[in-house]
Amino acid sequence: MKTDFEILKKFMNNSGNIDLIWDSEALIWIDWREYDEDIVRYFNDKLEDKIEFELIDNGKDYGADIVLKKNDERLQIPYNEVMERDITIKYMNGFIVPQYQIRWFVESFGGDTLAFVLLTAEEWGGLEEEFGANNIKYYFSEINPDSAMFGFDLEIGAFQWFSELRKNNKGVDNLVFQKIATLRRAKRQLDAKRDSGDLRLKDYYLQKRGIDEKISDLMEKYHIVE
Numbered sequence: 436m437k438t439d440f441e442i443l444k445k446f447m448n449n450s451g452n453i454d455l456i457w458d459s460e461a462l463i464w465i466d467w468r469e470y471d472e473d474i475v476r477y478f479n480d481k482l483e484d485k486i487e488f489e490l491i492d493n494g495k496d497y498g499a500d501i502v503l504k505k506n507d508e509r510l511q512i513p514y515n516e517v518m519e520r521d522i523t524i525k526y527m528n529g530f531i532v533p534q535y536q537i538r539w540f541v542e543s544f545g546g547d548t549l550a551f552v553l554l555t556a557e558e559w560g561g562l563e564e565e566f567g568a569n570n571i572k573y574y575f576s577e578i579n580p581d582s583a584m585f586g587f588d589l590e591i592g593a594f595q596w597f598s599e600l601r602k603n604n605k606g607v608d609n610l611v612f613q614k615i616a617t618l619r620r621a622k623r624q625l626d627a628k629r630d631s632g633d634l635r636l637k638d639y640y641l642q643k644r645g646i647d648e649k650i651s652d653l654m655e656k657y658h659i660v661e
Contacts, residue, residue: 439481440558443575447566453542462540462550471512471523475636478527478537481553486530495531503530518609520585526549528578532556538575539584541601541609545594549584552570576609583613592619598661607657615659618650 439461442509446456457464463477475488490499491511497518503526505512512526528537528558531648536556543550551649552575589597593616600612625643628634653659 437551440562441550442555443554443562444565447554447562447570447574456540461552462543462573463553464543464550465520465524466548467519467520468547471518471520474500474520474523475503475527478531478551482531482535484534486527503527505530520606521583524584525580539578539582540607541574541576544587544597559632569608571604572608573601574631579610581610587613587616589616590623593619598657603661604657604659607659611653611657611659615650615653618646618653622646 442456442461446452449455463481465474465477472488472490475486477646479486484505489502489504491502493500493515497514500514501512504510508525510530514522514524524537531537533556535553537551537553537557538559540550540552553614559571571600571622576634578584597612597616600615604612612644621641623644625634625639629636629639
């Protein structure tokens with residue numbers, strides 16, 4: 436893991452030269468079609484203190500549930516009706532904190548395969564102290580219950596907008612951009628309901644104004660420029 440830390444440090448020292456990290460062993464690449472137990476194994480390979488896990492039959496169509504185990508602690512990952520990559524990653528991350536932390540390498544966004552990095556909390560803290568927390572989070576987004584990674588579904592043609600928004604606002608957490616993208620999608624859905632006649636004009640304008648105000652508040656709060 437120390438080698439991964441040095442790779443990230445070299446990457447940050449060279450103004451985010453993607454070539455320095457893209458094909459490195461520091462990145463854990465996960466395809467959206469992965470078996471979720473394999474995702475646990477990928478992260479486990481990076482851990483000095485390995486996590487045990489087992490599969491428990493639950494009678495659901497998606498297959499067995501994953502139970503994470505360390506010492507006397509057990510966690511059955513709570514899926515709904517389908518297994519979701521985001522849920523597996525979030526709960527795996529939650530199970531290994533505070534000693535370790537998984538982060539999403541946001542530069543990998545835009546395809547079916549996303550990259551992640553697992554370091555100790557101390558190593559992440561060292562990187563943030565040296566390069567600034569916002570600079571680290573720009574490339575390596577923290578994972579929390581609200582994070583959307585594989586589930587971050589941009590509208591067709593919106594990827595360029597998202598990329599430009601990140602470039603123009605490097606000090607802003609990626610979760611803020613995701614919130615704005617979600618609100619923009621909600622506006623498009625309102626437009627569709629209005630055009631189909633499923634939404635009265637009065638209700639349309641009230642809901643649209645509410646969404647616009649939320650977007651405006653986020654833009655103002657984080658000093659976002661488009």
